Amino acid sequence: MNDVIRLQADxxxxxxxxREDAGLSIKELAAKAGRVRDVIYxxxxxxxxxxxxxxxxxxxxQMTLRVERAGLPTLEDVQTRFGADEEE
Structure with missing residues (x-):
């Protein structure tokens, strides 16, 4: 997995x-991370x-976080995020 994350929702x-790919429930992930379920939610x-x-x-x-300069989003990024305008 090599996702580009620009928003918290992403x-x-x-x-x-x-979590789902690892076959973990929210409760299991919280326990393994030493956190309460609310953190996972x-x-x-x-x-x-x-x-x-x-x-x-x-x-x-078993994930890492990499921080790099974002720059401006591409037109494709904007269209994907907000939907492409349909010309009438």
């Missing part, structure tokens, strides 16, 4: 998919959590 979607919903909680969950899912 991160939530990626984490949920990784919040992460997957794109809500705020502590950086420590994020890294604990990433560790359990």
């Amino acid at each position: 991160l939530g979607t990626s984490l949920k998919k990784a 919040r992460l997957e919903a794109g809500k705020d959590v502590s950086v420590a909680s994020l890294f604990a969950v990433l560790s359990v899912l």
